[in-house]
Amino acid sequence: QQQVKQSPQSLIVQKGGISIINCAYENTAFDYFPWYQQFPGKGPALLIAIRPDVSEKKEGRFTISFNKSAKQFSLHIMDSQPGDSATYFCAASMEGYQKVTFGIGTKLQVIP
Amino acid sequence: GAVVSQHPSWVICKSGTSVKIECRSLDFQATTMFWYRQFPKQSLMLMATSNEGSKATYEQGVEKDKFLINHASLTLSTLTVTSAHPEDSSFYICSARAITGGIGYTFGSGTRLTVV
Numbered sequence: 647q648q649q650v651k652q653s654p655q656s657l658i659v660q661k662g663g664i665s666i667i668n669c670a671y672e673n674t675a676f677d678y679f680p681w682y683q684q685f686p687g688k689g690p691a692l693l694i695a696i697r698p699d700v701s702e703k704k705e706g707r708f709t710i711s712f713n714k715s716a717k718q719f720s721l722h723i724m725d726s727q728p729g730d731s732a733t734y735f736c737a738a739s740m741e742g743y744q745k746v747t748f749g750i751g752t753k754l755q756v757i758p
Numbered sequence: 759g760a761v762v763s764q765h766p767s768w769v770i771c772k773s774g775t776s777v778k779i780e781c782r783s784l785d786f787q788a789t790t791m792f793w794y795r796q797f798p799k800q801s802l803m804l805m806a807t808s809n810e811g812s813k814a815t816y817e818q819g820v821e822k823d824k825f826l827i828n829h830a831s832l833t834l835s836t837l838t839v840t841s842a843h844p845e846d847s848s849f850y851i852c853s854a855r856a857i858t859g860g861i862g863y864t865f866g867s868g869t870r871l872t873v874v
Contacts, residue, residue, distance in 0.1 A: 690802070
């Protein structure tokens, strides 16, 4: 059962454009939604995270938008750069429950 | 910030041998560590959760006798792949959660295991 659905699986964006990755979840008990960035041959690194009590969180060029009623959240990368080319995973977890559920991942390629 | 060191970063071993992968939290204590397996172009699959001083909890379908996990201290967890076979070749990643609580996780850099 895929509890966190992520799309698209691959994305090509021109330099300077906006990259948008979407995720949807099913379990309303989730209360922590992180995004991870993974480069080839490396472990995932936490990029940005949000809790459901806010609708948006911005850190630099990265913004998470959260829609609690729709059970959806998305990552926006503004002014995308070739160095942003990586695989991005959305995830969800809940306080007091140790497991993190990952989306399938989105391979982003930013072309010059 | 929190750093998790994973070693080795890559290893090649012969079929039938065992391989040990170490995961260390460098600047924090971790009561809980997690071991994931990742196939090419796929997401992370949780294999097991290890708690310091107690037995690991394995996910369904993961052979606990094949993937031995030890979490003997608050800064070290090890995964031993016993009697490795080519189908065990994969990217193994650990993550740790700080003893201070919260639900933030820090990942290691991963270990590429190739069994020949």
